[in-house]
Amino acid sequence: MLTFHSASARIVDSRRAIADCLEAACGDRSADIDLLIIHASMGHDFHVLAREAAALAPRARIVGASCCGVVGSEGVSESLKDIAIMAVQGPEVAVAHVDDIRGDNSASRARSLAGELKSSLPLVNMVFFMASGIDIDNDACIAAIEAELGPEVTIFGATSADNMRGVTSFQIFGTEVFSHSAWLVGFADPTLSVETQASHGFIAVGEPLVVTRSDGNRIGELNGRPAWAEYTRRLGLAEDAICAETIPIGALAEELSDSLADEYGNRHILRVITRRDDDGTIYYPTTVAEGSRLWLTLRDEQRIFDDLDRMMHSLSARIGSSEIAAVFHADCLARGRHFFHRILKEELVSRMQQPLAREGRIPPWLGMYGFGEFARLGGRNTFHNYTTAIYTLCRRQPAMA
Amino acid sequence: METGDPMADQELARLCKENAFLSQRLSRLSHLQAELAEARHQIDQITRRFRRMQDFMRHAVRTESRSELAALTCEAVVDILDCELGLLWCLRCAQGRNSLYISPGPPLLPATIDDLAAWAEAWTEGRDHPLPVSLDFHDHLIAPVLDDEGNPTGILIAANTTAKAGIHGPFDEAAMRSFAAFAGQVGAIMESRRRREMINAQIEAIRLSEERLSLALQGSNVGLWDWDFRSNRVFYSEQWKKQLGYSGDEISDALSEWSDRLHPDDRAAALSQGFDFFRSGTRTYSGVFRLRHRDGNWRWIAATGFVVRGADDKPRRAVGTHIDITAYKELEERLRSAKEQAERANRAKSGFLAKISHEIRTPLNGMIGSFQLLSGSRIDDEQRKMVELGETSGRWIMDIIGESLDLARIEAGKLVLASEPFDISVILAEVIEIKRAKAAAKGVRIRCVVPPGLPASVLGDSGRFRQIVTNLVGNAIKFTERGTITVGLRRARPTDDTAVPRIELIVADTGIGIPEELAEAVFQPFLQIQPNDGSFSEGIGLGLSITRELVSLMRGSLGVTRRRRGSRFVVTLPLQDAPAHSAAPPSVAPPRTRFEGSVLLVEDDPISRKVGTLMIQRRGLRVDTAADGGEGLRLLLAGHYDLAFVDCWMPVLDGLAMTRGFREQAHPARRGMPIIALSANTQPSDIAASRAAGMDHYLTKPLMDEALLDCLNRFAPASERPPP
Incomplete structure (x- = not known):
């Protein structure tokens, strides 16, 4: 049976940061950890984090990702020196890794990744997927993983990010640090089940941008014009604007079917542009067909709160009174300080955590502000952007005799 | 797009225009939302920075050293500004040296640190140079850390390197203001710490001082x-x-x-x-x-x-x-009491000795005097030998008493040395002359060596010098069975610190010698070395002890060395040369043995009175006697005497009072009659008392014939008839 322990902190010294978190999460039992998941902001030295973690938890498999901020049971923080960990004890866990995963090889790399995991953990029933958030076809990744593990295996996770500059992001696997890789953590604890859900609270506005030329996850033209030029024109920005300027205001919306819209609480699912080339090509987070219609959006603060409450209500109903072993959480970095000031942000986090608290105690919680989120929608593993996605690992109720 | 219907087309165009306008407005709204979010973010950032500065202050006051504070400061720079590096160049931070502190991260190269140190030194001296390029700072902020008086105590730097410029971005106006405020806080904290360290050091010094005082007071x-x-x-x-x-x-x-x-x-x-x-x-x-x-x-x-x-x-x-000081007072009391007891004991001892001396001398007077009279009468040789033995034994008892009294006086510190001119050579010769016969009787020769150049006269106590010579020569004779005893004088070798000339008296014998291990012990009282031939050593062992004490009183030294045969005693005495006229001219006339005149002998002891009368009569004088001072005074005042011998301690009227009475009451023409004190007491105080009473001379009992003869020669009237 897997047990989970989390901690988060804001500490300048990377070595002391990982040590303090391990001590806070596990006390003097860090040597007994089987899996350590690290989320850390870009100000940290990821090599130091990885090496120090390996030294302090020599038995643990170590995975990690860079982000724009962290969320723990202690609260939320968005600074360049944040760190949060989830330490897992138990045998029913395995990890796999693949490097150099990009938009044009996402399917094959993800397939290889899932195959590696399956060979070491055949009975995996849920996976935590982390990939670089810049230039990746996340739908292709989902399809590839499902092809190996089956669509019934829930994929939850996020894509790594920097501090919204779209320059680079990091992934930790063991004691090594990568910038274009993906890792997969498989859980095979039969006592655990996972409930996932995401929500965003944006509204699509205006005339849609029509994809007039695309190749996989790369959009060459929108409305017959170079994609980046048209995109920035519609946003009212100069063509030389950078992703850091477009991400906060440039969420693109894809229309959902009625049934999915009902479940989602919103007519549209959102996508973020995290990279563009000099020729105006923009990198979409999923495969996008020509003719697709993408709307610009406006965020609605009240709707964001309402949709969040709705999501948590739905999650809580599904979880019922089950014990929550752990909560993983992926939040779009654009929903952090670039949208909300501190008080509102803390309010949002509180509305996520309180419904899941048991006897006033928030369960072990590992959250990050990344570029994208994975959560089921319509019963299918789906990639999201600009959402708050919550993944609750619950202990199944024992069958009645 | 055209519909063919102008109205519809117009409406469509209007709607498209409105749509475009609305789209622009929506975009504008998005921008406004973003700007509002950014503005809120800025406010959050400023609030966050000041909250982090507060955190820093809270931790800073708990740091235990300047180094710890400096390291915390560097970390705080990174935390507050979300930058890559925080550096603090701290002036006289650690052991008075300038030190560089850097936030955690990859270390700077030594060469880079040297560049930075050189830049910091120049900066604090007012020379504004750009930061070294080796630092590779893409963006930085610099602020001085100042003390209360505005003097720089350090330089604070926030920086992002070129490698991380993409992550950290440039410092904006708000960051600069926050940084400046933080640098001010750091200066205040460091100043506060410096004052606290001073105060703590002073408190610790005071505490140590108080502790020392307290411990010292407790211990004392x-x-x-x-x-x-x-x-x-x-x-x-x-x-x-x-x-x-x-x-x-x-x-x-x-x-x-x-x-x-x-x-x-x-x-x-x-x-x-x-x-x-x-x-x-x-x-x-x-x-x-x-x-x-x-x-x-x-x-x-x-x-x-x-x-x-x-x-x-x-x-x-x-x-x-x-x-x-109660204990000291009690000790003082005990010491005082012990001293009084000791003084009483000493007085008792002295009194006992004096009394014993007096009591023994009185019958000795009769004994020795009788032997002296016998030896002057017609007796055969055998009888003469017996008389001589008796007289010798008597003299021996006298010597023992004299030495005992001397030792007692020395121990009591009452032995007073005279300071008068005398001829050391003469005394030496006299002692040798007296001892020569005794030595010759054992077959031992005495040789006297007095080189020329010795002072004719020196200042000192002639009697005690004679006693020293007598003791040493007598000792040498006692322990020498054959050979020669050499007695000599010479000037001692001068030393740098010798102000007074010193004379050495050397007595060397060929006797049994003194074992080396007893060289010091022989000077202890009552210790005697027994001769090797089994004969018994004379005396009670006080001679050398007294000799050493006398030499010591004279500020001299006495030592003995063993020779191949015998011993060698060397006495070194500081004897100042006496003025040339001090020495008394020797008498040229031979001493008389017969006298004319009348003498009054006042003596309460009948034996002493009888012996004294016979001794004086033997010298041709007519003797009247009195048994007490009162009778004596009457006879002196009524009669005509040439000389009186008066015992000092008598009943009715003692000799001193009798003398005073005579001097006061006698006819002026007769008041000057010589009165000679006779006494068994030998204390200087007794002699002084007799002089004060008006007596002219003092003879100690037992009365020796030679002393009597000397006295008569000095005080008896001159006779015109030649001696028979």
Whole structure:
């Protein structure tokens, strides 16, 4: 049976940061950890984090990702020196890794990744997927993983990010640090089940941008014009604007079917542009067909709160009174300080955590502000952007005799 | 797009235009939302920075060293500004040296650190240079860390390197202001720490000083008092209270805690002394008094005090100590009592010795005197030998008594040396002459060596010098069976620190010698070395002891060395040359043995009276006697005598009073008649008393024929008839 322990902190010294978190999460039992998941902001030295973690938890498999901020049971923080960990004890866990995963090889790399995991953990029933958030076809990744593990295996996770500059992001696997890789953590604890859900609270506005030329996850033209030029024109920005300027205001919306819209609480699912080339090509987070219609959006603060409450209500109903072993959480970095000031942000986090608290105690919680989120929608593993996605690992109720 | 219907087309165009306008408005709204979010973010950032500065302040005051504070500061720079590096160049931070502190991260290269150090030195001297390129700073902020007086104590730097420029971005205006505010805080904290360190150091020094004082006072049993004149309250230390058997609150801060405990006999003096001290201009006070202990006994206290005066020179406070000297006082009392006992014992001993001396000398007078008379009468050789034996034995007893009295006087410190001119060569010759016969009887030759160039006369005690020579020569004769005894004088080799000329007396013999291990012991009283032939050594072993004491009193030295045969004694004496006229001219006339005239002998002891009469009559003089001083005075006043011999201690009227009476009452033409004291007492005080009473000379008993003859030669009237 897997047990989970989390901690988060804001500490300048990377070595002391990982040590303090391990001590806070596990006390003097860090040597007994089987899996350590690290989320850390870009100000940290990821090599130091990885090496120090390996030294302090020599038995643990170590995975990690860079982000724009962290969320723990202690609260939320968005600074360049944040760190949060989830330490897992138990045998029913395995990890796999693949490097150099990009938009044009996402399917094959993800397939290889899932195959590696399956060979070491055949009975995996849920996976935590982390990939670089810049230039990746996340739908292709989902399809590839499902092809190996089956669509019934829930994929939850996020894509790594920097501090919204779209320059680079990091992934930790063991004691090594990568910038274009993906890792997969498989859980095979039969006592655990996972409930996932995401929500965003944006509204699509205006005339849609029509994809007039695309190749996989790369959009060459929108409305017959170079994609980046048209995109920035519609946003009212100069063509030389950078992703850091477009991400906060440039969420693109894809229309959902009625049934999915009902479940989602919103007519549209959102996508973020995290990279563009000099020729105006923009990198979409999923495969996008020509003719697709993408709307610009406006965020609605009240709707964001309402949709969040709705999501948590739905999650809580599904979880019922089950014990929550752990909560993983992926939040779009654009929903952090670039949208909300501190008080509102803390309010949002509180509305996520309180419904899941048991006897006033928030369960072990590992959250990050990344570029994208994975959560089921319509019963299918789906990639999201600009959402708050919550993944609750619950202990199944024992069958009645 | 055209519909063919102008109205519809127009409407469509209008709608498209409106749509475009609305799209623009929506975009604008998005921008406004973003700007609002950014503005809120800026506010959040500023608030966050100041919250982090507060966190820093909270942790900074708990740091234990300047190094720890400096390291914390560098981390705080990174935390507050979300930048890559925080650096602090701290002036005189660690052991007085300038030090560089950097936030955690990859270390700088040594060359880079050197560049930065050089830049920092120049910067603090007012030379504004750009940062070294080796630092590869893409973006940085610099602020001085200042003390309260505006002097730089360090340089604070926030920086992002080129490698991380993409992550950290440039410092904006708000960051600059926050950084400047933070640098000010750092300066204040460091200044506060510096002052705190100074205060802590002073507190620690005071604590150590107080601890030392407290330990010293505890170890030395010294009580402290501190009297504030204005409040009239007194601080009494725990040791002060403990001295009197109290502690803590049992003694209040009232002056009466001291004054009420004073011994009634000491109270007036102690209070008077205290107030005099307070009123007078003296700064220090001391006194000794008794205070009542809790158990009712009295403790002797030695008190000292020191006045502290204000700016107006008025006494404000007095601080002092109490030392319990009861033990010393008791010891002092015991010592005083022991001294008195010792003095009484000494007096008793001296008195005993004097009395014994007197009691023995008196019958000895009769004994030796009888032998002397016998030896002058017609007796055969056998009888003469017996008489000589008897006389020798008597003299021996006299010597023993004399040495015992000398030792007693020396031990009591009452032996007074005379200082008069005498001829050391003459005394040497006289002693040798006296001893020669005895030596010759054993077959031992005495040789005298007196080189030329010795002073004709020296200042000193001739009698004690004679005693030294006599003891050493007599000792040499005692322990030499054959060979030669050499007695010599010479000048001692001068030394640098010798101011007074020194004379060496050397007595060397060919006798049994003194074992090396006994070289010092022979000078101990009563110790005697027995001759190898089994014969018994004469005397009681005081001769050398007394000789050494006499030499010591004369500030000389006495030593003995063993020779191949015999011993060699060397006495070194500082003897100042006497003035040339001091030496008495030798007598040229031969001494008389017969005299004419009448003598009165006043002596209460019948035997001494009889012997004395016969001895004097044998010299041709007519003798009348009296048995006490009263009868003697009557006879002297009524009769016509040429000379009187008077015993000093007699019943009715002692010799001294009798002499005084005669000198006062006799006819002036006869008042000068010589009166000779006769006494068994040999104390200098007795001799002095006799002189003071008017006696002309002092003869000690037993009366020796030669002493009598010498005295008669000096004081008997001159005779016109030649001796038979």
